[in-house]
Amino acid sequence: MKPTLAGYARASTIAEATAWLAEADGDAKVIAGGQSLMAAINMGLGGDTRLIDINGIEALKGIRLEGDRLVIGALTRHAELGRHPLIAEHAPLLTRAVPLIAHEAIRTRGTIGGSLSHADPAAELPACVLALDALIRISGPGGEREVAADDFFEDVYVTDLAQDEIVTAISLPLAAAKEAQLIRELSRRAGDFALAGIALVRRPSGHRVAFFGTGPRPMLGRSVMAALDAGDLAAALAAVPEDIDPQSDPHASAAYRRHLASVLLRRCLEDLAA
Numbered sequence: 001m002k003p004t005l006a007g008y009a010r011a012s013t014i015a016e017a018t019a020w021l022a023e024a025d026g027d028a029k030v031i032a033g034g035q036s037l038m039a040a041i042n043m044g045l046g047g048d049t050r051l052i053d054i055n056g057i058e059a060l061k062g063i064r065l066e067g068d069r070l071v072i073g074a075l076t077r078h079a080e081l082g083r084h085p086l087i088a089e090h091a092p093l094l095t096r097a098v099p100l101i102a103h104e105a106i107r108t109r110g111t112i113g114g115s116l117s118h119a120d121p122a123a124e125l126p127a128c129v130l131a132l133d134a135l136i137r138i139s140g141p142g143g144e145r146e147v148a149a150d151d152f153f154e155d156v157y158v159t160d161l162a163q164d165e166i167v168t169a170i171s172l173p174l175a176a177a178k179e180a181q182l183i184r185e186l187s188r189r190a191g192d193f194a195l196a197g198i199a200l201v202r203r204p205s206g207h208r209v210a211f212f213g214t215g216p217r218p219m220l221g222r223s224v225m226a227a228l229d230a231g232d233l234a235a236a237l238a239a240v241p242e243d244i245d246p247q248s249d250p251h252a253s254a255a256y257r258r259h260l261a262s263v264l265l266r267r268c269l270e271d272l273a274a
Ligand SMILES: Cc1cc2nc3c(=O)[nH]c(=O)nc-3n(C[C@H](O)[C@H](O)[C@H](O)COP(=O)(O)OP(=O)(O)OC[C@H]3O[C@@H](n4cnc5c(N)ncnc54)[C@H](O)[C@@H]3O)c2cc1C
Pocket: 029, 030, 031, 032, 033, 034, 035, 036, 037, 038, 039, 074, 100, 101, 102, 103, 106, 109, 110, 111, 112, 113, 114, 115, 117, 118, 122, 123, 124, 125, 161, 165, 166, 167, 168, 191, 192, 193, 194
């Protein structure tokens, strides 16, 4: 039996959505693509949830350049992200990540704002925005703020968002000339969440490496990054276990995930060398 919902409302502005969230005092949830939220509600995890649909808010849509930043609206679907020329030119990591996410039907509805807010530790886009050093734009009744991706993801499905706030956009630095952006993961079947994965960016200013599926949240590989910046590839590979915190579950043991993370980093380094 499907659970019933306590209500549904379609917001047409950001202010309307956040005012309704504040009014609901924790009893309402924003719905974007619905690809994670509806599954949770159908499993009975939503309680007596009221849904606030943000799909009609024009200000959350679109991909554009703002000075030296690329800005991606929170309602951008995974599929649009994967085929957009500005993304391919300025943040090719996201273009490469999209085909790894779920299946085409899910990519057609799922949004980047939903993926970041849901904060599944094995999801690709949270790790990508961390590797790209993105800022997450957030709106609430108190106004707007920007949070570094590194401070946004806190724990399994937990972010820095307050219950009356929504993600409005993601702002990224533009890829520099000759910048390398790579993603690698291993999943049991195409479309499954990754058992472990890595997003790696090599900029003139240094490396940024984010691991996913190997801890409670996407994690920056700080020791790995320092070793790569020093040009010591062996030290970078040896540092992987320091930077991640994998758990065992029915899909894979922590030891196997640790091994996979090292193998995936080695393959990325081989790609960079090639
Ligand atoms: C079978 C299956 C396989 C999948 N495989 C993968 C995979 O391999 N990799 C992967 O990354 N994902 C995967 N997903 C998840 C998919 O990518 C989702 O689309 C995504 O995680 C959530 O996006 P959404 O727009 O559908 O969010 P929704 O389901 O609408 O919302 C998810 C959560 O985020 C909140 N939310 C949504 N938008 C906002 C916003 N703008 N501001 C604040 N809160 C917001 C909602 O309240 C809810 O709590 C899979 C999903 C399914 C069903």
